Amino acid sequence: MPTEKTDTLVVGAGQAGIAMSEHLSAQGIPHLVLEKNRVAEAWRTGRWESLVANGPAWHDRFPNLEFEGCDPDGFPTKTIVATYMETYARMIDAPIRTGVEVAKAERNQGRPGFTVETSAGKIEALNVVAATGAFQHPVIPPVVPESEGVTQLHSFHYKSPDQLPEGAVLVVGAGSSGAQIADELNRAGRRVYLSVGPHERPPRAYRGRDFCWWLGVLGLWDMAAAEPGKEHVTISVSGAYGGQTMDFRRLASEGVTLLGLTEACTEGVVRFRDDLRTNIAAGDASYIQMLDLADAYTTRNGLDLPQEPEARDMLPDPECLTNPIRELDLKGAGITTIIWATGFRQDFSWMKVDAFDESGRPRHQRGVSSEPGIYFLGLPWQSRRGSTFIWGVWHDAKYVAEQIAIQGKYRAYRGASDHQASAS
Numbered sequence: 001m002p003t004e005k006t007d008t009l010v011v012g013a014g015q016a017g018i019a020m021s022e023h024l025s026a027q028g029i030p031h032l033v034l035e036k037n038r039v040a041e042a043w044r045t046g047r048w049e050s051l052v053a054n055g056p057a058w059h060d061r062f063p064n065l066e067f068e069g070c071d072p073d074g075f076p077t078k079t080i081v082a083t084y085m086e087t088y089a090r091m092i093d094a095p096i097r098t099g100v101e102v103a104k105a106e107r108n109q110g111r112p113g114f115t116v117e118t119s120a121g122k123i124e125a126l127n128v129v130a131a132t133g134a135f136q137h138p139v140i141p142p143v144v145p146e147s148e149g150v151t152q153l154h155s156f157h158y159k160s161p162d163q164l165p166e167g168a169v170l171v172v173g174a175g176s177s178g179a180q181i182a183d184e185l186n187r188a189g190r191r192v193y194l195s196v197g198p199h200e201r202p203p204r205a206y207r208g209r210d211f212c213w214w215l216g217v218l219g220l221w222d223m224a225a226a227e228p229g230k231e232h233v234t235i236s237v238s239g240a241y242g243g244q245t246m247d248f249r250r251l252a253s254e255g256v257t258l259l260g261l262t263e264a265c266t267e268g269v270v271r272f273r274d275d276l277r278t279n280i281a282a283g284d285a286s287y288i289q290m291l292d293l294a295d296a297y298t299t300r301n302g303l304d305l306p307q308e309p310e311a312r313d314m315l316p317d318p319e320c321l322t323n324p325i326r327e328l329d330l331k332g333a334g335i336t337t338i339i340w341a342t343g344f345r346q347d348f349s350w351m352k353v354d355a356f357d358e359s360g361r362p363r364h365q366r367g368v369s370s371e372p373g374i375y376f377l378g379l380p381w382q383s384r385r386g387s388t389f390i391w392g393v394w395h396d397a398k399y400v401a402e403q404i405a406i407q408g409k410y411r412a413y414r415g416a417s418d419h420q421a422s423a424s
């Protein structure tokens with residue numbers, strides 16, 4: 001059988017792959033999208049059951065389609081998001097093949113393009129776009145040995161409180177996932193310990209506007225790079241229970257015990273860094289800074305938005321904050337489960353191309369890699385803060401498609417010297 005050929009091969013049919021397909025079609029570039037599972041698989045099986053989008057429906061979407069079955073100011077469930085992606089892919093007639101895994105992409109020798117090995121055979125493509133996502137493989141730091149006998153799972157594998165054995169739960173990580181899971185478990189009557197690292201926690205809403213709106217008008221979603229040293233600070237937000245500010249003092253007042261960063265474990269005793277107060281204070285500072293920026297913007301633009309002075313009131317510091325626990329005996333505290341909400345790593349092992357630095361990170365500018373013909377999409381901070389989010393990836397996809405089109409025009413160029421060569 002002759003090898004199938006296409007101009008551009010997109011790997012992954014999450015939001016990044018779908019957005020990529022839309023913009024490639026707009027540029028008239030023939031392409032294929034290969035997806036090893038189903039469209040938007042991450043939203044189907046890679047999230048816990050009660051998860052809703054962290055941003056409101058009017059905001060966390062592509063520009064050309066609104067959500068169905070959700071109030072624009074509400075937070076779509078993960079099922080609504082998955083259905084949205086599927087509908088969108090159909091609407092733009094995206095050439096997606098599901099159930100096809102890409103095993104290897106290698107540069108052709110002595111001719112342009114790449115040979116791509118898939119579970120359904122070989123494909124040749126002039127360009128390959130890795131749209132495989134920023135949140136691929138769950139990462140559990142090797143802190144608590146298996147021999148401690150507690151159930152350990154990553155937030156990626158957490159589904160609901162019923163799934164866990166009886167007993168108290170230690171949740172490690174207080175980004176959006178860890179904080180939301182801790183909240184859910186606490187509401188379900190579990191004894192919950194939450195290990196809190198550095199984070200930002202914007203107000204869910206302020207002066208009648210959601211924080212997504214504030215970040216938008218303040219230009220913060222479009223920030224091109226994180227402030228030095230701040231790249232890995234996670235944002236702790238939640239659309240759960242109608243949307244609420246992630247307030248760790250509130251969680252503590254409702255029964256959650258806050259702890260510093262989880263550092264080590266020996267003989268059943270987990271040790272925590274003495275940084276809880278610092279982390280909470282930095283989170284508070286980010287919260288207050290957002291209120292200040294919003295107030296300044298409101299005044300400068302003469303906006304008629306309701307005052308909200310009570311947003312600056314803080315709950316009293318709980319005992320676990322004034323007198324942080326530094327060591328916890330797992331058995332003594334009745335902890336039977338540890339949930340690691342500690343992030344993900346990417347996997348580009350299938351790409352046998354010169355597009356990575358010494359530590360294996362993509363070498364690229366706004367998704368255009370150092371290997372001509374290889375592109376990335378959906379990377380954290382690919383071009384801006386919003387790059388991994390639904391609306392942000394759409395704009396990055398547009399840029400990447402434009403770059404592919406520009407290179408296509410150079411490839412198609414035939415100058416006088418080419419004509420002379422073919423005439424002789």
Ligand SMILES: Cc1cc2nc3c(=O)[nH]c(=O)nc-3n(C[C@H](O)[C@H](O)[C@H](O)COP(=O)(O)OP(=O)(O)OC[C@H]3O[C@@H](n4cnc5c(N)ncnc54)[C@H](O)[C@@H]3O)c2cc1C
Pocket residue numbers: 011012013014015016017034035036037038039040041042043047052053054055060100101102103131132133134135136177350377378388389390391393
């Ligand atoms: C818990 C959680 C909540 C989030 N909530 C929001 C939110 O509310 N709003 C928002 O804007 N963003 C949110 N995000 C961020 C982001 O929108 C999602 O992570 C989204 O799924 C990323 O889309 P993606 O297309 O980049 O990657 P993915 O959705 O992960 O898609 C990549 C696809 O590539 C496929 N794939 C991987 N390797 C191969 C291969 N070798 N061959 C073929 N296919 C392959 C995978 O099966 C997958 O379907 C959230 C993220 C997490 C983790």
